[in-house]
Amino acid sequence: MPREAAQEGQAARETGGPAPRVLVVDDQRAMAEMVTDGLADHGFDARFALTAEEATLAIDERNYDVLVTDLRIPGTDGLELLALSRAKSPASPVIVMTAFSAVDTAIESIRRGAYHYVTKPFRVEELALFIRRALEESALRHEARALRKALRSTLDNVIGDSAAMREVFDLIRRVADSSAPVLLLGETGTGKSLLARAIHVESARSAAPFVTVNCSAIPENLLESELFGHVRGAFTGATDARLGLFAEANGGTLFLDEIGEMSLPLQAKLLHVLEVGRVRPVGSDKDRKVDVRIVAATNRHLRSSVAAGLFREDLLYRLDVIAVDVPPLRRRKEDIPRLAAHFLAAAQSRHPKATLRRLSRDVMDALLAYAWPGNVRELEHVIERITLLCPGEQAALADLPKNLTSPAGAANPARAADMAFGDEVLPIREIQRRYASWALQKLGGAKMATCEALGIDSKTLAKWLKEPEG
Template sequence: MSAKILIIDDELKLLKLLGMILRQEGFEVFEASSARSGLNMLDVHDVDVILSDVRLPDGFGVDLVTQYKTKKPHSEVILMTAYGNIPDGVQAMKNGAYDYIVKGDDNEKIIPLVYKALEKVKENRKNIQEEKKQNISFENVIGSSQPIFMAKKLAEKVAQTDATVLLTGETGTGKEVFANAIHTASNRNKGNFVALNCSAFSKEILESELFGHKKGAFTGAVADKKGLVEEAHNGTLFLDEIGEMPLELQAKLLRVLESGEYIKMGDTKIQKSNFRLIAATNRDLKEEIQKGNFREDLYFRLNIFGIHLPPLRERKEDIPVLAQFFVDRFSKSMQLEKVNVAENYFEKLKNASWKGNIRELKNSVERSMILMENNQLNSDSLNLESSDNTNVLSMSTVEKQHIIKVLNYTKGNKAEAARFLDIGIATLYRKIEEFGLK
């Protein structure tokens, strides 16, 4: 069974021994002697299983589980400790660890445990593939206001062609939903819909993600890798935040758009791919061209058919139906039979500014449902920033109760709690220490 294993342990003898044993099993093994180097490796390698020591010189393994899972949500983490501790073990599992074992006592269990964890990884990946097959249609674009109606009409028309589409609009306006719906309505819907956020990677990693690489193309390239251009053959490639793409890669993207030809990193062989491109940006690309940050020829190639997605504040009549959609979705995931929503709940949502648009609305509804009492949602359930900041919860006692409730809901999973609270994980740890929530 071919799989990639990352071992993180500052005890170098054990690190090398485990590496040797796992390689003999046929696994591809990466080794790190600190939390920092391990986390850096997760930025480069697509790891299946992470074997991590609990006591590292720069981090506590139980808490690090959330960071490992944030970077590689579909990998499994096995924690190893020299000193068994039941509370730590329980917390590790709550944080998302697959298992927690004692060094020495459980050495003979490591290999079987890795195989079991890999079965779970396989199941995770299968579920992801099944989710990807459930393509989004224009029925998933919620709202009947004039701005969104016009955007949908344009998207439905261009979906029947192979034209390149440029979606513009603020962050959180639903550009990926539109892109997926265009793919589903097109004659390419039997092919893959693959998406990439151009702002999420360094130049080298972004090039590898797009075009793939050959083994040895750069430090850490230990095997050949398919790029998304190849994965999107006969399907659709969606590039979000296209305005963040480095100029050098813009030239390579332009070439593949014009000729269908590209070269993998570290290779000399020309590859071909037939894909449809949908790009999206929240930047003014004409302004970026003036600044020298974006190629004008690429802009004209992308903007064959442009669709602007309106911000939520320009389609306020859609807010109640969007909010109700999210209430229904979260009711199902939280296994709640009936949630009663007061009219003042919707009114307060309609009066908010929504700088983060639909994504911010979704997060606000989710937080309000975590904090609601007796399955009742009303204006008091919402913690929204108003223009005069009078609705912001600022008192430390209220903030403390808010954090406690969210941590209880996530069963102590700090990464999830930070997402619900809309703060960084480091900020959450600081608040936990500040309020004595050990």
């Protein structure tokens, strides 16, 4: 059995927490005791074994954070012990001790997975430094694996069995690990921000920051400073310097939500940053190099915005390297039952006093028939509402908002005409205007979705919506 070289409590006190466990294997007792005593002085819970049998028993009985082994020990050799340790605990680093004459074998141990080797004689301080570095790198690898696992869970938990969503998931998995810009296209409420985060966590940048900015939520005069930073005194109120979101996201991903709302002057500055990879804080005369992957999202039809002079064509080319079309809920209605069940379970956990336990068949039929202009977000809010207000265990049609059960909820054009025109006989131009206005309102103000529903392009929609002259 291995000999203890120091009390665990002493090591824990020196490190301010659980001490890293180190097993030292050397057939020379004086050497083994010297190394374990020295490592204990550096805050490790160090123990030693003198033979291969003792080392094997120790590895089987206890999980060690680091193995430090001599290459030549009775009953086996360090390479076999390395293989045993890596088979039992692949994430635990191994450091090899060797005489100068056996450096070739030590190099072979590196090829087989050892973290480092030290040649005898060595200072314990040197060994302690290698151990700490090995533990730090192991922790970083563990964090990266955990983040990748989190993304797989995140992407797997994005509910969507429909063919349209499976296509989206497949595309995201294929492009996530590159550094190419991604442009998420889709109506409000379709889940673009969740997919943007999934792209980041799946990528090689997952251990670095994921930073989000909503380009429509920040006033134009502040958005430049928010993105690129500013120096102290750059403008009124700039009492302190600010790095900016590009610098905060360095090495990671910057998610530019609602990119279609960005002003043309700021679009030009963003394009410059994307081209040269450097940002200049407001009020500064110095650039800062940044390495940032851009994921952008919009509910606008950007090519129509380019045609209207509202979006730079060269910036669109920069952003539209990989476009992901996120389908609206009305195109993936087969996902509604699972989404509703998921949102109901989540609402029940948030509101444990709620009595609602299930949705009736009539309610589910109404959910399936509705057009969902607000998409998944609107469905989530509807489920939250009925969870709070339903008096019984099963929701009925009366518990749903009226717009889900009214004839207009089914987007019936004849019903829409009655509501919009009454008994009047109107010029066709006015009928187009009223019907386009009704459709736009019905689809939550989403112009791209309205164009698609009406079978027209954005220029025609703008023409229809325009008030008649005179």
